[in-house]
Amino acid sequence: MSxxxxxMSxxxxxASPQNTGAAAAPxxxxxxxxxxxxxxxxxxxxxxxxxxxxSSGIGEAAAxxxxxxxxxxxxxxxxxxxxxxxxxxxxxxxxxxxAIAVDVTDPAAVHAAADRVAAELGGAxxxxxxxxxMLPAPIEExxxxxxxxxIDLNITGLMNVTGAFTPQLVAAAAERGVADxxxxxxxxxxxxxxTFAVYSGTKAYVTHFSRHLRAELGPKNVRVAAIEPxxxxxxxxxxxxxxxxxxxxxxxxxxxxxxxxxxxxDTIGFLASLPPRVNLQQVTIMPTGQAG
Numbered sequence: 001m002s003x004x005x006x007x008m009s010x011x012x013x014x015a016s017p018q019n020t021g022a023a024a025a026p027x028x029x030x031x032x033x034x035x036x037x038x039x040x041x042x043x044x045x046x047x048x049x050x051x052x053x054x055s056s057g058i059g060e061a062a063a064x065x066x067x068x069x070x071x072x073x074x075x076x077x078x079x080x081x082x083x084x085x086x087x088x089x090x091x092x093x094x095x096x097x098x099a100i101a102v103d104v105t106d107p108a109a110v111h112a113a114a115d116r117v118a119a120e121l122g123g124a125x126x127x128x129x130x131x132x133x134m135l136p137a138p139i140e141e142x143x144x145x146x147x148x149x150x151i152d153l154n155i156t157g158l159m160n161v162t163g164a165f166t167p168q169l170v171a172a173a174a175e176r177g178v179a180d181x182x183x184x185x186x187x188x189x190x191x192x193x194x195t196f197a198v199y200s201g202t203k204a205y206v207t208h209f210s211r212h213l214r215a216e217l218g219p220k221n222v223r224v225a226a227i228e229p230x231x232x233x234x235x236x237x238x239x240x241x242x243x244x245x246x247x248x249x250x251x252x253x254x255x256x257x258x259x260x261x262x263x264x265x266d267t268i269g270f271l272a273s274l275p276p277r278v279n280l281q282q283v284t285i286m287p288t289g290q291a292g
Contacts, residue, residue: 042070043273048172050074050117050124052104052161053131055082057234058184061265062128067095069269071126074098074117076161104131104157107164114164125172125179126272127165129158129206132184134236136196136245146241147198154202158183158209166217173221178276181217182268183210185226187284191292195245203228207282214281223279225271230286232259256289 049066053059054075060082067073067090075083075097083099090097100116102109117124132154135146162181173179188200189207210226217224237249252258267285274280 045070047071048124049126051128052076055079058261059130061261065265065269072096107160110160110164123168130184137242179222181224185228187230228284230290
């Protein structure tokens, strides 16, 4: 069976909100089985995957998916109780996980988390930078606190985590021949959405930063990819305070079926399961009904 078929066999649908609205069914990280009930190979067995923003949405779904593919998953987020519940669910389904409560905007805390991963698990060879926030507002409102929050989390937080874990990725790639750095960007990095200027700017940074890092780290066998989802049913929409943006999102929810976090998590699992020679540097995943 091909890697892609193996991967797709491991996935179920998840629910948990982090990038835009509708709910889905719970995901299971239980090991996949073929038509005869025999266990399928786990393409990520022996790997250590760090996932930020893991307390909900795409991060939560990705953590369960990567665990289901055999990785030992380290889940990072601020909400410790949500992380404990996630770890318990992964372990109940036969996976392995470690929770570290951390705010990625705190560089000292991030470096302490990286040190712990190195000490307890020998270091990470897969990093999913997924922590982020979306707070659209007309520029004339001068919502400076919201601007700064998006820059701090979407850019500075990503930089803190990338800086702390890249040495581990490089070391793992030198030893095993491959490591992965996957960054969650957005279709907003490419397309124009009124009132989303600051958010879109942060995601354009993520995409462009990822492409530069791929050129820098690729020769060291570290694959770098940016995932650019369209509208995904997550918690992010509940953070939006601007009435115009809330109305736009409500209309979008009525007019199309949004992606689920599991749709994005499946793509992340697929990228990490590819042969070491293959690097998809930029992947756009859109709801079928979303035009742009």
